Amino acid sequence: MGVNGYGTIGKRVADAINAQPDMELIGVAKTQPNFEAHTAGERGYPMYAAIPERSPLFSEAGVDLAGEVDELVAKADVIVDCTPSGIGAENRELYETHHTPAIFQGGEDADVADVSFNARANFDAARDADYVRVVSCNTTGLSRIIAPLEAEYGVEKVRATLVRRGGDPGQNSRGPINDILPNPIKIPSHHGPDVKTIFPDLEIDTLGLKVPATLMHVHALNVTLEDDVTGAHVRQLLEGENRVYVIPEGMGIDGAGKLMDFALDAGRPRGDMWENCVWGESIGVNGRDLYLFQAIHQQSDVIPENVDAIRAMFDVEDQQTSMELTDQTLGIGI
Amino acid sequence: MGVNGYGTIGKRVADAINAQPDMELIGVAKTQPNFEAHTAGERGYPMYAAIPERSPLFSEAGVDLAGEVDELVAKADVIVDCTPSGIGAENRELYETHHTPAIFQGGEDADVADVSFNARANFDAARDADYVRVVSCNTTGLSRIIAPLEAEYGVEKVRATLVRRGGDPGQNSRGPINDILPNPIKIPSHHGPDVKTIFPDLEIDTLGLKVPATLMHVHALNVTLEDDVTGAHVRQLLEGENRVYVIPEGMGIDGAGKLMDFALDAGRPRGDMWENCVWGESIGVNGRDLYLFQAIHQQSDVIPENVDAIRAMFDVEDQQTSMELTDQTLGIGI
Amino acid sequence: MGVNGYGTIGKRVADAINAQPDMELIGVAKTQPNFEAHTAGERGYPMYAAIPERSPLFSEAGVDLAGEVDELVAKADVIVDCTPSGIGAENRELYETHHTPAIFQGGEDADVADVSFNARANFDAARDADYVRVVSCNTTGLSRIIAPLEAEYGVEKVRATLVRRGGDPGQNSRGPINDILPNPIKIPSHHGPDVKTIFPDLEIDTLGLKVPATLMHVHALNVTLEDDVTGAHVRQLLEGENRVYVIPEGMGIDGAGKLMDFALDAGRPRGDMWENCVWGESIGVNGRDLYLFQAIHQQSDVIPENVDAIRAMFDVEDQQTSMELTDQTLGIGI
Amino acid sequence: MGVNGYGTIGKRVADAINAQPDMELIGVAKTQPNFEAHTAGERGYPMYAAIPERSPLFSEAGVDLAGEVDELVAKADVIVDCTPSGIGAENRELYETHHTPAIFQGGEDADVADVSFNARANFDAARDADYVRVVSCNTTGLSRIIAPLEAEYGVEKVRATLVRRGGDPGQNSRGPINDILPNPIKIPSHHGPDVKTIFPDLEIDTLGLKVPATLMHVHALNVTLEDDVTGAHVRQLLEGENRVYVIPEGMGIDGAGKLMDFALDAGRPRGDMWENCVWGESIGVNGRDLYLFQAIHQQSDVIPENVDAIRAMFDVEDQQTSMELTDQTLGIGI
Ligand SMILES: NC(=O)c1ccc[n+]([C@@H]2O[C@H](COP(=O)([O-])OP(=O)(O)OC[C@H]3O[C@@H](n4cnc5c(N)ncnc54)[C@H](O)[C@@H]3O)[C@@H](O)[C@H]2O)c1
Ligand SMILES: NC(=O)c1ccc[n+]([C@@H]2O[C@H](COP(=O)([O-])OP(=O)(O)OC[C@H]3O[C@@H](n4cnc5c(N)ncnc54)[C@H](O)[C@@H]3O)[C@@H](O)[C@H]2O)c1
Ligand SMILES: NC(=O)c1ccc[n+]([C@@H]2O[C@H](COP(=O)([O-])OP(=O)(O)OC[C@H]3O[C@@H](n4cnc5c(N)ncnc54)[C@H](O)[C@@H]3O)[C@@H](O)[C@H]2O)c1
């Protein structure tokens, strides 16, 4: 497997692939020899120049190159494209030229690939597909909650307000500094249609905002179910999902900062929190209306999904086996 | 009229009363001679010591005192209590002792007063009441939207996510710095029941969050109406409300920062934005489900309500006359 | 006078010119009909299209145009260029073509003009100049402190750490959200040389940082004087400067948020704080080493300087008369 | 060894002690069974109730207790007190009662202990002391730079502006949200005298500020040396210090966010950055005046110092041996 685009998502995907018993990472493509290139070097990942003209920068910086991105694409059985949104679509031609199947990320439009993918919700849809898009961090987070609710109770309608972080911790040129931005201002937002790439028949309206925080997104979720339920029943259902962490009341975790502290304390690589984090105390039911708050670690929740997508594309494992293997090798499940 | 507690809300209430042709401000009570005391002095407001033992601090700071808070309460026909939440309830005894009617703010529990008040929604409920509570900035903001929707279409259910500012601009010890906090974590939040002090029969579920911003709250609002509507019709309805500003698309206003710039440019005192600010572009309808984003200037939206509450208590004007007079004297309506 | 570029600085310059008894504002040039255009319209400022192709946007938005920027330049005796940094330099040719003198802002390089200007420090240097650059908000703030210190005690060396706001309140796309950025990383920073355009012989080393705040810059200033002084003497000296506000201890003002509240309470247009705000309590002396903290309102401190620059260029008043007239008409001096 | 107070510092000290070949961690004392108690449990640290009355809370939460804090103090050869500032001083009596030597943290006043400690600067001062205070994160950061400069060139005077983070990532109730606070307003600040507990004869003036960021402090440092130097020479000197990381220009690290990303990528526990991070590009020299920017990870830079303090108190290793052992076991040095 090769990874093209070694940034926030790419470096995590590379590590995750590297941890799988049934996969081999043959290299990563990077645009510049910055600190991420150095740690990639220390992990022994063969490095390819994503932009050939920039190759000299790598040697100047003392970073060894194994070649250029074309070579990586030619050699790989599958490329996981983790370039910035929009670049992935441009790269598709390169992958086609080499007849190399590829996985794209959620920053790309749905039509970049044959199928949009979430392991919990539609694993089988990616079987034998050549081009698969792992949906965005927000859509992944929503899908993991909707799938079990749909299966257990039936979902009449979803209304979700997505309070999104303005940028990742290292993205210091992104704002806002002191504002709350309806974003997009138009309602319903594009997030709903994105969820429908996974659940085509779902009724869903989403509202997006952007705020001055970097750690996680927080979703304020309302799901009108087809049956009356109790909060306790829903809670038990979600506690049964390995990629959902229901935060117990006594943990003293009241926001994203403490969640990240918890992940770091637990010794997770990069402090990653691959699971949806649902506040147990927040699960509230009013008739058929279910409410909850969940925090989504935008930098890592899609990582296990990329691993499972590879297995689905090559039809090597069934859904449950793949997800369990991924979870076990990465350490997912609290 | 007297104002007890001359902080963020109190100083604005004092100015608003001072601007009314049918009201006279006889003094304000303050706990300490800080910068707000200085500007009160420049405006010629007689100042009373809220905490008698601290009187000497005022003279040391060169701020003249007209007396102590007891005297102000004794002299006033009505006191507007603008002390921090919780102190108002403690003060009620003082007002009762002097048989002085009083208005409390939304930081107090509903039972501090005989009635909770919003000028647009339940003006007449405060007629002849001795103790009235002007509801909080968030409840005021919700009430102004719900009232016309209820009257025009009927409201089946309200679901509101309140993305609240962490503190006012001058409150530099409040956080969070970099977090998104479900607050309260429990859903539905206490905000819904507070709205029901104004609309007792309303179905409403609210979700609260706190984020690192100081300028305005932003509400992500869903109202399931009793009839099918169009976005255009709702927009026209809201444009007809003088205390609601429907932001036109071409203004280039995409958040609270630019809204505050707009208010400052328009020459408003303290840059106050007394109106709910609804993004026109955000008004979206899906069947009977209406959605919109609105920004609420927490420091000022309750000010006209305090003025109207006085007129309601003394039964001197009807709702429409009072609201129009308030709006005209303060400059409300864009 | 005409103003080209009607944004944060331009709209304030326009108002300031409009308030002068000896100046007439004949128009402002804007690129788009956003909310700032609307308030300009309400103030009765004739509006010119800065970018001719965009003229239709104005009429579509119902904003009347008086013409295009060329006409404004041709008509005006002087243009104050308040376009974004870099655009001013491009505009110089336009002004030369029409033989219209111009004032540029501090975002331009020093060589855009014949002289860099600060009213307190080098008023006479701009006499009869055709092209003058009013130095940046930070350099203006430093110059106002250095000038009296230099005159009174002599300055051996200045070391200044500039903790700069990341963006203005309305600039919601600027960061950082949660970071402290050495910026520029290189020391000494370019700010020192900029101060030297005003004080050519000064020894000054500056260090710049950028932080997630929008209200004001804060300078941590060290000046090694040529004589031993006392803090009290320096304080008295600065209290004598009309464009410096020495914050008294008892005001309870401990940061930029409360300073802005104070300006808004005082009824200042747009809450502007044209004066350097020096914390009286911070003025500390250790031998010949003077230290102080000052807050600089980046949006407004250069405004009076632009007004004085016009008088200097046309040689109509001497320094003291001009500065006093500006201060009196705008309301500067606390 | 026992650790009393298992929060930000305490949990790191416990892990660091646990990693030493010549030390044994016999338990940690905690006040409540929150998420940190859970991870302590997973690491197998015996847990003691810091506040006896709260013991039942632990059993209710399913956390096993080994006893109460008195027992831990009685058993331990040394206690590292990591309670919130002020509590340490109160605890001293407890340690004296049991004749247990103790280490305090920098939040305590200097007189809580016999000696203030920094491994690089005054290791030997702690030999055989019963009560030692490891100085604060800021003082530790300054000491590590001053010690080699003093030894190599002699230091005439230090002027340091400390741009401090408002709170740690999990401390979501701390501000400011959008402000730059001179803090303390008084100059010189108390930080200078704190540095003098390590370097009694040093000339140092410090200025402190607080800003809305959580990741690291940033110091803008000026050191007037006794000799003329070159930037290259200073850089080489600092590159020779194992607890100082001189950030190379090509790494693309321009702030605290990317530094933290780098630490996380490198696989460091909790993403800790024990070293001072000095931007190589920032090292600037003007005559005898040296300038530089450094970032200090407040949560972790004092951790190795606590380990070394233990060895110094028990006189088991000399300075160099202890520091090398600490660095090697923790993984310090980039
Ligand atoms: N960061 C998130 O929160 C997040 C979450 C889920 C999905 N995604 C999606 O993942 C994708 C990657 O996002 P990211 O956050 O990792 O971005 P990033 O900017 O952190 O990383 C992208 C990397 O690609 C490199 N790159 C740029 N142009 C390239 C090219 N032409 N060829 C190869 N590499 C190139 C960049 O140098 C960088 O290292 C996007 O589609 C994004 O929408 C991001
Ligand atoms: N700030 C807002 O966003 C906002 C919005 C709507 C309603 N409210 C409500 O308005 C009330 C006042 O809030 P605020 O934001 O103006 O608070 P504030 O802290 O800005 O002002 C309160 C003032 O009361 C003074 N005070 C304290 N104790 C006092 C006492 N015993 N007697 C008299 N004065 C005393 C304080 O010194 C201060 O000047 C609260 O109930 C609050 O919940 C606040
Ligand atoms: N904002 C500050 O803090 C500050 C302080 C002091 C000096 N300055 C300097 O003042 C200047 C203006 O800055 P600002 O903050 O007001 O910027 P701004 O972006 O707020 O305003 C610039 C205005 O110029 C307009 N504009 C863009 N291109 C134009 C063109 N070709 N012709 C005419 N108008 C055009 C923009 O639409 C905008 O309205 C810059 O040089 C800046 O460095 C800014």
Ligand SMILES: NC(=O)c1ccc[n+]([C@@H]2O[C@H](COP(=O)([O-])OP(=O)(O)OC[C@H]3O[C@@H](n4cnc5c(N)ncnc54)[C@H](O)[C@@H]3O)[C@@H](O)[C@H]2O)c1
């Ligand atoms: N966080 C930093 O940035 C930092 C850096 C250097 C030094 N320090 C200093 O380290 C010390 C600890 O700070 P921290 O940031 O780890 O604080 P913290 O609040 O994260 O942790 C303190 C811990 O002590 C516990 N505690 C409270 N009262 C107690 C008691 N009576 N007995 C035992 N435990 C008690 C708390 O529950 C908490 O777990 C302070 O002196 C602080 O000034 C902190």
